[in-house]
Amino acid sequence: MHSWLPFEWIAAGRFLREGRMQTASIILGVSIGVSVIVFMSAALTAQQQNIIHRVLSAQPHIVLLPPKEVARALRGGPGAEAALVQKPFQRVRSIDQWQRILREVERMPAVTAASPSASGSVLAVRGEATRSVSVLGIDPDRYFRIVPVPEKIVSGQARLGSEDIVVGIELAADLGARVGDKLRIVAASGRGATLSIAGIVDLGSKGANQRTTYVALHTAQALLGLIGGASSIDVTVQDIFAAEDVARVIAGANGVEADSWIRTNEQFFIAISAQTIANTTIRFFVALAIAFGIAAVLIVSVVQKSREIGILRAMGATRGQILRVFLLQGAALGLAGSLLGSAFGAAAILAWDRYFLAADGTPLLPIDLQGSLFIAAALLATLTGLASALMPALRGARLDPVTAIRG
Numbered sequence: 456m457h458s459w460l461p462f463e464w465i466a467a468g469r470f471l472r473e474g475r476m477q478t479a480s481i482i483l484g485v486s487i488g489v490s491v492i493v494f495m496s497a498a499l500t501a502q503q504q505n506i507i508h509r510v511l512s513a514q515p516h517i518v519l520l521p522p523k524e525v526a527r528a529l530r531g532g533p534g535a536e537a538a539l540v541q542k543p544f545q546r547v548r549s550i551d552q553w554q555r556i557l558r559e560v561e562r563m564p565a566v567t568a569a570s571p572s573a574s575g576s577v578l579a580v581r582g583e584a585t586r587s588v589s590v591l592g593i594d595p596d597r598y599f600r601i602v603p604v605p606e607k608i609v610s611g612q613a614r615l616g617s618e619d620i621v622v623g624i625e626l627a628a629d630l631g632a633r634v635g636d637k638l639r640i641v642a643a644s645g646r647g648a649t650l651s652i653a654g655i656v657d658l659g660s661k662g663a664n665q666r667t668t669y670v671a672l673h674t675a676q677a678l679l680g681l682i683g684g685a686s687s688i689d690v691t692v693q694d695i696f697a698a699e700d701v702a703r704v705i706a707g708a709n710g711v712e713a714d715s716w717i718r719t720n721e722q723f724f725i726a727i728s729a730q731t732i733a734n735t736t737i738r739f740f741v742a743l744a745i746a747f748g749i750a751a752v753l754i755v756s757v758v759q760k761s762r763e764i765g766i767l768r769a770m771g772a773t774r775g776q777i778l779r780v781f782l783l784q785g786a787a788l789g790l791a792g793s794l795l796g797s798a799f800g801a802a803a804i805l806a807w808d809r810y811f812l813a814a815d816g817t818p819l820l821p822i823d824l825q826g827s828l829f830i831a832a833a834l835l836a837t838l839t840g841l842a843s844a845l846m847p848a849l850r851g852a853r854l855d856p857v858t859a860i861r862g
Contacts, residue, residue, distance in 0.1 A: 592675020
């Protein structure tokens with residue numbers, strides 16, 4: 456029976472069958488550990504992606520700005536006392552040769568989208584109500600690839616003609632304004648324009664909804680005195696965690712300031728990094744518990760099967776074959792446990808999506824079933840089984856046949 460199988464496979468299968476209770480218990484233990492890894496990894500990944508989406512979907516990953524103006528002391532000559540130099544007021548300025556920089560940035564493989572903008576502080580006036588807000592002039596076709604404003608519109612539409620403006624939901628409430636109402640925008644220079652509210656947007660942040668307004672790029676350029684200019688270039692990248700590296704490359708090549716979200720949201724980045732470390736730590740300790748469980752069972756198996764091992768050695772089995780018998784047992788326990796654990800983990804994810812719901816009936820935290828996660832868990836458990844079987848396998852291979860048979 457099974458004569459076509461190698462000796463190691465036959466012996467490993469027989470040892471596992473003879474210790475059915477031990478085999479079943481360790482497979483169950485491995486499956487529980489793998490299911491914890493699968494569910495926790497999927498849940499933490501979903502939570503991380505959800506947080507990142509909420510925070511970064513309303514802002515670019517990198518913002519390119521003109522270099523800050525620096526005041527230089529005028530010296531009267533040798534021996535003159537050093538002048539008191541005060542930091543100059545940072546007025547709204549255009550990025551020098553911004554069209555060239557925009558084209559170069561868009562050609563970078565790491566960049567997914569780039570958009571010029573003209574922004575500054577203005578007064579929004581409606582009747583007797585006045586609010587200090589930030590006006591952001593954008594090219595809709597480019598900018599909406601960075602921040603999906605149309606998806607965040609709660610009233611009206613994201614239309615930005617020369618006489619249109621889109622405002623945050625909190626600002627609209629403060630001014631008592633609705634779609635179609637007129638809004639007077641006045642810049643610090645005295646330039647002004649009367650615009651029609653085309654849409655009201657919810658950016659997911661009360662502060663942003665109170666101060667953010669969107670207009671067409673050329674409208675903001677006229678208001679801020681930046682005719683043909685761009686005060687910033689907004690950029691998104693493929694790998695959000697590489698944003699700081701990409702920002703340094705852009706800044707070094709073009710002589711501009713490049714602020715990545717990692718720098719401007721440092722505490723948020725630290726929290727995300729800590730969550731990633733916690734996820735990795737959980738996986739490590741669960742894998743360690745699996746390894747010790749498999750190793751303990753196989754060590755007991757070596758002690759119990761020492762006489763059989765001695766007989767096999769006396770019949771001509773080599774040390775290498777005995778070694779492979781126990782390594783195969785470890786790998787088989789890990790693989791079987793990982794398959795069962797993946798099924799448990801998938802069931803837990805499906806149950807979570809079905810029974811843990813928000814007030815609107817949608818999943819509280821949507822968790823996706825990712826095939827790569829199950830493959831990784833199976834590989835981890837199988838390799839852990841192999842590694843944990845190494846010590847008992849070496850011990851079994853080193854048994855002296857005569858001593859083992861005599862007991």
